[in-house]
Amino acid sequence: MINPLELFLLFLKASALSFGGLGGLPILHQDLAERGIPELDRLIGQALAVGRISPGPNGLYVVSLGYEMNGILGGIIGGLALALPPFVVLLIVALYARVAHLKRTANALLALSFALTGLLGFTSWQIMTSSSHDVFEWVAGLAGFYVSARFRFHPVTLIGITAVIGVAVYR
Amino acid sequence: MAWAFTRIGLLSFGGGSASQLLMRKELVWKKGWLTDVEYNRIWQLSKLAVGIQQIGQVILYGRKLAGRAGIAVAIAGFMLPSCLLTIIMSIVLVAVIGNRYIEDALRLVVPLTGGMTMAIAWQMWSPETPRAPRHYLRLLGQGVIVLMCSILVGVVRVPVPLIMVAALTLGALLP
Numbered sequence: 216m217i218n219p220l221e222l223f224l225l226f227l228k229a230s231a232l233s234f235g236g237l238g239g240l241p242i243l244h245q246d247l248a249e250r251g252i253p254e255l256d257r258l259i260g261q262a263l264a265v266g267r268i269s270p271g272p273n274g275l276y277v278v279s280l281g282y283e284m285n286g287i288l289g290g291i292i293g294g295l296a297l298a299l300p301p302f303v304v305l306l307i308v309a310l311y312a313r314v315a316h317l318k319r320t321a322n323a324l325l326a327l328s329f330a331l332t333g334l335l336g337f338t339s340w341q342i343m344t345s346s347s348h349d350v351f352e353w354v355a356g357l358a359g360f361y362v363s364a365r366f367r368f369h370p371v372t373l374i375g376i377t378a379v380i381g382v383a384v385y386r
Numbered sequence: 387m388a389w390a391f392t393r394i395g396l397l398s399f400g401g402g403s404a405s406q407l408l409m410r411k412e413l414v415w416k417k418g419w420l421t422d423v424e425y426n427r428i429w430q431l432s433k434l435a436v437g438i439q440q441i442g443q444v445i446l447y448g449r450k451l452a453g454r455a456g457i458a459v460a461i462a463g464f465m466l467p468s469c470l471l472t473i474i475m476s477i478v479l480v481a482v483i484g485n486r487y488i489e490d491a492l493r494l495v496v497p498l499t500g501g502m503t504m505a506i507a508w509q510m511w512s513p514e515t516p517r518a519p520r521h522y523l524r525l526l527g528q529g530v531i532v533l534m535c536s537i538l539v540g541v542v543r544v545p546v547p548l549i550m551v552a553a554l555t556l557g558a559l560l561p
Contacts, residue, residue: 230437232547237506239437241539242546260496263503265475271395271468272405272440278469282476290476294469297438298461304435304442305449311434319558326557327550328510329528333535334546335507341540343500346493355494359501364508377498378491385490 217250219288226277226296231303234331236273241334243277244341256345258283263342267370272297351384387451390417391444391463396471405440409447419451441465531556 217225225246229239240259247255259276262283266276274297281293314320343356355377362368390412398405406429413420420428428446435442441461448460482488511532516522531553538544 228547232436232550234436234439235510236438236440237503240503245539245543245546257496260499261479261492262476263499264492264495265472265479267499267502269468269472269475270398271465271472272398272438274438275468275472278472279476279479282473283480287473287477290469290473294465298441298465300437301435301439301442301445304432304445307434307436308431308446311431319560322560323554323557326531326553326560329531330535330550330553332507332511333532334539334549335510336504336532337536337540339500339503339507340536341500343497343504346496346500352493352497356497356501359498360504360508361501363502363505370502373502374495374498377494381491381494382487385493386487 217247217252217284219285219292222281222285222289223292223296226281226293227299230274230277230296231300234327237276237335238331239274239277241338243280244338252284256342260342260346264374268374351381355381387448387456388459388463391448391460392467394444395464395466395468409440409443413447420447424450 225243228246229243232242233239244255244259252258259280262276262280265279266274269275269279275294277297278290278293281289281291281296283289285292343359347353347356359373359377362373363370394405394408394412398408410422410425414422414425428450429443432439432443432446435445441464444460444464445457448456448458450456452459479488483492511528513525513528514521516525535549535553538549539546
């Protein structure tokens with residue numbers, strides 16, 4: 216178990232250095248992996264599932280992960296770490312007006328979005344591959360990618376159907 | 387305001403697009419607190435927020451509607467109930483782990499969420515279908531950045547924040 220303050224700082228770092236609900240996942244994954252958390256990919260996968268079926272903004276998987284790692288206090292820590300960094304928007308909005316018209320600003324943000332694709336892509340690939348040991352698990356991972364990328368399936372429906380198939384396949 | 391933002395937080399299942407629709411419906415169409423133009427302007431600005439963009443958006447709407455008190459009310463309404471529900475769902479999940487059926491279900495759900503997250507990464511890039519030779523070149527450049535970042539984090543184990551700073555700097559240096 217990681218101590219609550221350290222966990223809060225890790226969540227805060229991931230949230231403060233990222234854009235978007237899942238943008239902090241690569242940072243968090245790397246930091247937690249360095250601390251040798253057992254079954255980390257499984258914990259994150261479960262937290263992602265809860266995050267996808269719960270209401271509210273994307274990124275609430277951090278609350279679920281906090282709970283898995285440190286109980287209710289961990290969940291509260293996760294929520295706080297998500298809520299604080301976006302306040303920087305008040306400052307950024309004031310500063311952005313000065314540089315918004317520059318082409319370099321647009322280029323920098325564009326390059327960052329490609330970088331985030333690579334980082335998040337790799338992290339999610341790692342979660343998928345480390346939890347896939349037989350053909351059904353591989354198919355579930357690849358289908359999750361294909362169906363989500365191609366169709367507008369509601370995450371709750373997709374997770375529900377997969378859970379039922381899981382019970383049917385392994386019973 | 388608290389009730390309006392609580393409704394938005396609690397009813398927006400399915401992530402970003404659902405939240406956007408609900409927020410616009412509640413703040414613009416139903417309550418008439420903001421015009422479409424004001425809503426869109428703040429939405430654009432909120433894309434500069436670090437962390438979860440929707441939280442930044444809620445902060446800006448709260449400030450616009452009622453200053454500092456508005457920020458507090460909007461954030462509390464938007465975040466508290468959905469965080470509480472997430473914790474309750476996690477409690478249930480952790481309590482039932484070990485149950486054979488749940489374990490069987492999770493065996494497929496965990497890799498599925500990995501794949502679903504990978505789809506989000508793909509959609510963040512959303513490469514255009516090339517129609518001219520220069521489009522292929524642009525696509526190749528984008529692909530190289532995506533691949534390089536994956537290799538840097540996965541193989542070379544470079545710290546993620548360093549990669550993000552490098553990408554920002556590289557982008558800013560481009561003509």
